[in-house]
Amino acid sequence: xxxxxxxxxxxxxxxxxxxRLVMQAYYPYFEPLGITYPQYLVLLVLWEKDGxxxxxxxxxxxxxTNTVTPLLQRMEKQGLVTRKRxxxxxxxxxxxxxPQGKALEERAKEIPNCLLxxxxxxxxxxxxxxxxxxxxxxxIEGLARQTK
Amino acid sequence: xxxxxxxxxxxxxxxxxxxRLVMQAYYPYFEPLGITYPQYLVLLVLWEKDGxxxxxxxxxxxxxTNTVTPLLQRMEKQGLVTRKRxxxxxxxxxxxxxPQGKALEERAKEIPNCLLxxxxxxxxxxxxxxxxxxxxxxxIEGLARQTK
DNA sequence: TACTTTTGTATCGTGAACGATATAAATAAA
DNA sequence: TTTATTTATATCGTTCACGATACAAAAGTA
Numbered sequence: 001x002x003x004x005x006x007x008x009x010x011x012x013x014x015x016x017x018x019x020r021l022v023m024q025a026y027y028p029y030f031e032p033l034g035i036t037y038p039q040y041l042v043l044l045v046l047w048e049k050d051g052x053x054x055x056x057x058x059x060x061x062x063x064x065t066n067t068v069t070p071l072l073q074r075m076e077k078q079g080l081v082t083r084k085r086x087x088x089x090x091x092x093x094x095x096x097x098x099p100q101g102k103a104l105e106e107r108a109k110e111i112p113n114c115l116l117x118x119x120x121x122x123x124x125x126x127x128x129x130x131x132x133x134x135x136x137x138x139x140i141e142g143l144a145r146q147t148k
Numbered sequence: 149x150x151x152x153x154x155x156x157x158x159x160x161x162x163x164x165x166x167x168r169l170v171m172q173a174y175y176p177y178f179e180p181l182g183i184t185y186p187q188y189l190v191l192l193v194l195w196e197k198d199g200x201x202x203x204x205x206x207x208x209x210x211x212x213t214n215t216v217t218p219l220l221q222r223m224e225k226q227g228l229v230t231r232k233r234x235x236x237x238x239x240x241x242x243x244x245x246x247p248q249g250k251a252l253e254e255r256a257k258e259i260p261n262c263l264l265x266x267x268x269x270x271x272x273x274x275x276x277x278x279x280x281x282x283x284x285x286x287x288i289e290g291l292a293r294q295t296k
Numbered sequence: 297t298a299c300t301t302t303t304g305t306a307t308c309g310t311g312a313a314c315g316a317t318a319t320a321a322a323t324a325a326a
Numbered sequence: 327t328t329t330a331t332t333t334a335t336a337t338c339g340t341t342c343a344c345g346a347t348a349c350a351a352a353a354g355t356a
Contacts (some may be wrong), residue, residue: 010260201335
């Protein structure tokens with residue numbers, strides 16, 4: 001058994017597991033809003049700046065457009081966004097929030113705090129991870145560069 | 149726009165993105181072996197100890213059995229594992245490595261180092277994250293507790 | 297202008313991930 | 327011993343995630 005192949009030694013396994021479990025922790029709050037975690041991410045970027053192109057959203061989230069397109073189609077069907085064709089460039093899709101989509105911001109704003117409260121006994125560890133966010137960003141940037 | 153709803157402030161988005169990008173970084177190495185990242189995780193736990201039950205694997209990976217069962221079925225079809233019924237308890241499935249599954253360990257052992265080399269210019273950040281692994285484990289434990 | 301390439305999005309197929317549900321075997325209770 | 331409950335897997339339906347591919351519009355080239 002090679003040490004580098006032990007689950008206990010693998011950073012990636014932690015990231016993979018932590019990401020999934022945090023998403024699961026979000027779901028009790030998403031359910032009343034009728035959204036999923038990736039849909040929440042799309043809403044986050046649209047709440048920051050409305051009327052974006054599919055490609056912009058995909059880049060911001062480090063996703064492929066063939067992931068984002070069906071995601072947006074589902075969100076359109078649910079009445080959260082509209083997908084209008086671009087005026088000058090008719091290939092483009094301009095994704096905009098509907099009133100319902102906008103209204104969710106108010107209802108979502110407390111969710112991050114709720115999650116933190118759930119983990120109030122792990123506050124030291126959370127702070128440690130918060131402090132590592134720049135390092136995470138660097139690694140993400142390094143990995144994103146590879147695939148270019 | 150609420151600060152806590154900015155993508156830039158969200159730890160979870162980093163975890164989600166980093167986990168996906170690390171998986172993508174693995175794929176060039178997985179492709180010659182014909183496996184996926186979740187299949188690699190199953191192999192990791194079987195290389196550590198062969199002949200496990202579906203439930204044990206699921207618990208170790210923090211996955212549901214309804215995720216693991218189809219995963220193992222695909223791995224069986226590819227000839228990486230066998231799934232034999234338990235002798236005493238016939239509901240159980242004893243998952244064991246085939247010779248091919250065992251043989252992959254030798255070929256996989258250098259993969260983690262290869263990944264590290266790819267990120268050699270981000271070594272400081274990697275070390276920072278390695279140092280945060282106990283914090284990540286604590287948060288994972290905290291979140292896993294919630295869903296029980 | 298006609299042709300080629302690039303760009304923006306969409307479709308398709310496959311493998312996760314998970315909630316809900318099913319099923320059969322093992323265990324506990326009546 | 328019958329009945330009820332728990333346990334170990336499995337099946338189904340939906341949503342991601344992504345490689346491969348398609349396609350039409352836009353931009354560049356001959």
